[in-house]
Amino acid sequence: MTTDVLAPSASRPARLRPRASARVAQGWEVRIGHALMIALSLVCVFPVYWMLVTSLRPPGDIYSTALWPDAASIENYAYAIRAIPMGRMLLNTFAVSAAVTAIQLATGILAGYAFARWKFPGSGLLMAAVALTWLVPLQVVMIPNYLLVAQLGMIDTLGSLILPHVASAFAILLLAQAMRSFPREVIEAARMDGAGHAHILWQVVLPNLRGTLAALSILIFISTWNEYFWPLLLTRTPENSVVQIGLQMFITAEGTQWGPLMAASTMASLPILLIYLVLQRQVISSFMKSGLR
Structure with a gap:
């Protein structure tokens, strides 16, 4: 009786050792992964910090290698604001970027829904033609667009910077694929309730694609x-x-004014960073909600 009772308890630590060692190994893997992520984050953030x-x-003191200037000054910012408007x-950049983002989202949503939900003769050929336009570089269509x-x-004019970007093949393909993966049962249920295509698109499909729309908005806006070459070709003042x-x-030709250039680059980077942070929250929130479903 004593032997039978004590034998399991004596063998229990031996059984628990593999589980404990597995937990320790898993803990070290997590720590190493976090350390690598922190190191890579520092590598990515350091150029922005140096700017x-x-x-x-x-x-x-512009060529100093110190991590922080001995006497910080905003003289470069003042000079950059005086040198250029x-x-x-x-x-202008914000207006053009916001307009292009809104227009490409609108055309991408409508075209993507049409390709995803409607089957008509030549739809596959038309989809392939749209995909092929994505492979055409700017240099090929530059002269026709300029003329x-x-x-x-x-x-x-600012309109000339917006007009060639009314539609985007990337936006159409991405949204069409996202809408194809949307559950057909939900759409059929909405149709049985008497909803039309417009109601299904704006009230059923799009609210569940906020993560995709936010990610696409970030890519288009950035x-x-x-963009540099097209504005350089069209703007004069x-x-x-x-x-x-x-x-x-x-x-x-005389040289690069590094101080004012870095100041202007910092001012140009702040709006895009703020917009990215705002839309990033929408992306994460949408993915978390979709995972909870």
Whole structure:
């Protein structure tokens, strides 16, 4: 009796050792993963930090390697604002980026829903044609677009920066694929309740695609914000130009004005960082809600 009772208890620690060692190994894997993520985050954030630090250095200390200037100054910011119409350029860039984002989302939503829900003769061929336009580089359509804008009398206007970006093949393909993966049972239930296509699209489908729409908005906005070549080709005056053209004005044949350039780059980066943080919350919230369902 004594042997039978004590034998299991004596063997119990031996059985628990593999589980404990597995927990320890798993804990070390988590720690190593967190350490790698922190190291990679520092590598990604350091250039932004160095841009900010360089913008605060005095002109005579611009090439210093110190992690923080001995006497921080906003002289570079004041010079950048005096040298170029920074406020007007930021406003122009924001207006163009917001307009392009809204228009591409609208055309992508409508076209994506049509490709995802309607089957008509030639739909596959039309979808392939849209996908092929994504592979055409800007240099191929640059001259035709420029001639079209010139004939419309839109040279050196903000409308000329928006018109060639009315539709995006990437937005159409992404939204069409997202709508194809949407549960058909939900759509059929809405149709049985008497809902039309417009009601299904705006009241049923889109509220459940907020994560996709937010991610797509971030990509379109950042891509438009960073565009340089097309505004350089069409704009003639700084007042009708965008911030990327303004940054290029600090790079001349005589040399690069690193202090004002870093100050202007910091001012140009702040709006896009704020918009990214706001939309990132929407993406995470949408993914968490979809996972809870």
